[in-house]
Amino acid sequence: MEKVKILSPTAILGYGFPVKSFEAGLNKRPDVIAVDAGSVDPGPYYLGAGKSFTQRAAVKRDLYYMLKASAELKIPVLIGTAGGAGGRVHLMEVVEIIQELASENKLSFKMAVIDTEIDKEWLKEKVSHGKTKPLGNLPDLTVQEVEEAVRIVAQAGMEPFIKALEAGSQVIVAGRAFDPAVFAAYPVAQGFDVGLSLHLGKILECAAIATEPGSGSDCLMGEIDLEGFVVYPLNPERRATPLSVSAHSLYEKTSPFELHGPGGKLDLAQVNFQAVDDRTVRVTGTKFIKTPEYWLKIEGVKRVGFRAISIAGSRDPKFIENFREIALGVKKRVEDNFPELKGKYYLNFIPYGINGVMGELEPENKLSHEIGIVMDVVAEDKNTAEQILSFARSTMLHYGFPGRISTAGNLAFPFSPSDIPVGDVYNFSIHHLVEVDNPEILFPVEYFEVGG
Amino acid sequence: MVVKLIDIAKVIRSKNSGPFELTFDIIFKDEEIYKKVKGKKAINSELIKKLYRISEDKIIGIFYFDPALAVKFTIVRPLPAGYLGETDIYGAQQHAPLLAAQLEL
Numbered sequence: 173m174e175k176v177k178i179l180s181p182t183a184i185l186g187y188g189f190p191v192k193s194f195e196a197g198l199n200k201r202p203d204v205i206a207v208d209a210g211s212v213d214p215g216p217y218y219l220g221a222g223k224s225f226t227q228r229a230a231v232k233r234d235l236y237y238m239l240k241a242s243a244e245l246k247i248p249v250l251i252g253t254a255g256g257a258g259g260r261v262h263l264m265e266v267v268e269i270i271q272e273l274a275s276e277n278k279l280s281f282k283m284a285v286i287d288t289e290i291d292k293e294w295l296k297e298k299v300s301h302g303k304t305k306p307l308g309n310l311p312d313l314t315v316q317e318v319e320e321a322v323r324i325v326a327q328a329g330m331e332p333f334i335k336a337l338e339a340g341s342q343v344i345v346a347g348r349a350f351d352p353a354v355f356a357a358y359p360v361a362q363g364f365d366v367g368l369s370l371h372l373g374k375i376l377e378c379a380a381i382a383t384e385p386g387s388g389s390d391c392l393m394g395e396i397d398l399e400g401f402v403v404y405p406l407n408p409e410r411r412a413t414p415l416s417v418s419a420h421s422l423y424e425k426t427s428p429f430e431l432h433g434p435g436g437k438l439d440l441a442q443v444n445f446q447a448v449d450d451r452t453v454r455v456t457g458t459k460f461i462k463t464p465e466y467w468l469k470i471e472g473v474k475r476v477g478f479r480a481i482s483i484a485g486s487r488d489p490k491f492i493e494n495f496r497e498i499a500l501g502v503k504k505r506v507e508d509n510f511p512e513l514k515g516k517y518y519l520n521f522i523p524y525g526i527n528g529v530m531g532e533l534e535p536e537n538k539l540s541h542e543i544g545i546v547m548d549v550v551a552e553d554k555n556t557a558e559q560i561l562s563f564a565r566s567t568m569l570h571y572g573f574p575g576r577i578s579t580a581g582n583l584a585f586p587f588s589p590s591d592i593p594v595g596d597v598y599n600f601s602i603h604h605l606v607e608v609d610n611p612e613i614l615f616p617v618e619y620f621e622v623g624g
Numbered sequence: 625m626v627v628k629l630i631d632i633a634k635v636i637r638s639k640n641s642g643p644f645e646l647t648f649d650i651i652f653k654d655e656e657i658y659k660k661v662k663g664k665k666a667i668n669s670e671l672i673k674k675l676y677r678i679s680e681d682k683i684i685g686i687f688y689f690d691p692a693l694a695v696k697f698t699i700v701r702p703l704p705a706g707y708l709g710e711t712d713i714y715g716a717q718q719h720a721p722l723l724a725a726q727l728e729l
Contacts, residue, residue, distance in 0.1 A: 212640075212642065212643060213640055213705075213713070213714055214713065214714075215643075215705055215706035215713040216643070216705070216706040217706065307642065307644070308642065308644040308645060308700070309644065309700055310644065414691065415651075415691075415692060415693065418689070418691035418692035418694075419635070419649070419651055419692040419694060421689075421691075421692065422649050422689060422692060422694055422696050423639070423649070424639050424640065424641050424647065425641045425647065426641045426642075426645060426647060426684060426685065426698045427685055427687055427696070427698070428687050428689040428692070428694070428696055429687065429689070443691065444691075445691045476708065518708050520708070520709050522711060528711060529711060529712060529717050529720075530711070530712075530717070530718060530720065530721075531702065531709075531711055532677070532702050533676050533677065533678070533702060533718060533721075534721075535674075535675060535676070535677060535721050536721075548708075550708060597708070598706070599704070599706065599707055599708075600643045600644075600704050600705065600706065600707075603642065603643060603644060
């Protein structure tokens with residue numbers, strides 16, 4: 173094979189794409205369709221709660237076009253980080269959608285399912301043998317953190333995808349995966365350069381975000397050869413330029429020169445971005461540097477409690493001026509009233525209009541003429557959260573402060589009910605690396621004959 | 625010459641790079657101005673410390689990236705994304721102080 177063509181329909185499975193762009197991509201005869209289905213960006217809730225930040229119907233819509241194209245062109249479809257967070261429950265939801273689509277559209281194919289949820293006992297063993305290390309400024313992983321985690325996933329590299337491709341799978345769906353891996357697996361399986369394949373994957377993973385104008389819900393095509401690769405959009409209204417593509421190499425990562433991933437890192441220091449025409453960019457010079465040991469990134473969350481919130485506003489200049497003292501006073505009143513609940517709840521006020529967005533990073537120090545207040549309570553259980561919130565809300569509504577002349581009430585509530593139960597709250601508790609001997613064994617691939 | 629960053633940049637954005645870091649991208653309008661900024665190292669740790677009221681050890685790196693005419697810097701998040709009291713899950717609204725920044729070129 174001299175060249176491999178990869179079609180990336182959308183930045184996240186479920187974000188959608190114009191059918192016209194997708195069909196223009198199919199007319200280019202892609203060898204493979206690949207899509208990233210998740211992200212850690214929407215926060216810890218989704219991994220913890222076992223839910224996706226995308227909607228089932230939207231995921232099904234995107235998959236319908238991809239599976240149909242796969243059947244017609246006889247090409248594989250690869251899906252990474254299924255269900256948004258990539259846990260087993262997330263993965264199984266996408267598997268179920270695929271089975272549903274196959275039966276509704278009379279499609280039959282061999283499907284590979286790659287589970288990337290991590291067994292706690294296996295990880296505890298790794299922890300006790302010093303085979304984990306923190307990413308960023310986190311403390312070292314402990315056995316206790318592993319035990320307390322609700323769910324732990326590892327970011328799979330290309331290996332299990334390549335294994336599934338070699339086994340003749342037409343549809344490959346995985347839990348948490350390194351974003352570029354789903355795009356890079358096919359060309360690497362065909363013998364193309366690992367560095368170029370992963371860099372192409374890094375650009376394709378957000379689809380048309382790397383074009384001008386950028387969009388996360390439109391298609392991008394990549395073609396890799398022995399010396400480099402090109403990318404171009406399929407919507408005539410977009411262009412890939414050396415600037416738009418190189419700027420995307422920066423996106424959402426620590427450094428523009430290094431991209432760490434399973435088993436090694438991409439070195440972008442010598443990369444060249446060149447315009448082929450006014451809509452196509454050629455990239456050369458990316459290198460993959462293998463690490464002596466194979467490290468995988470793992471992500472885990474733990475439950476913190478149950479959240480209830482209330483939203484209110486103030487238009488009173490004296491109230492706004494005194495807000496910090498009022499907030500402290502209300503917290504004090506709550507403490508006095510419920511001494512038995514001390515330490516069993518978290519109460520916070522986010523004052524929009526007084527550094528509500530940036531908090532301690534905010535360099536400005538001016539007051540707005542009106543403010544919005546989000547009262548945030550987290551407690552072990554729903555009852556405690558609602559009890560504290562209700563008391564804090566009514567206390568702030570009638571709280572006395574210096575210069576108060578509006579004695580009927582301090583707050584404007586836009587909603588009734590004013591108190592809203594939100595649900596369970598989770599924190600990222602594990603964001604570490606783990607050393608593995610064999611990444612293939614860690615991620616078992618299961619095969620199913622779907623339809624037929 | 626003192627210039628406003630907002631007048632010479634095409635993109636000024638902030639975003640998570642993982643749940644524990646905030647990363648900022650500034651992409652300049654043309655090569656000439658980018659080279660001036662790079663030559664003077666006008667985006668530097670002093671400026672970042674002042675704009676974000678953080679200490680040196682919170683700055684993970686500052687990178688000038690020629691192909692994109694861009695400067696990128698990455699800092700430690702005051703609180704991890706989604707942590708109790710944290711207010712910007714995606715980190716996408718932390719660019720604001722850069723909009724008011726002035727550079728000596």
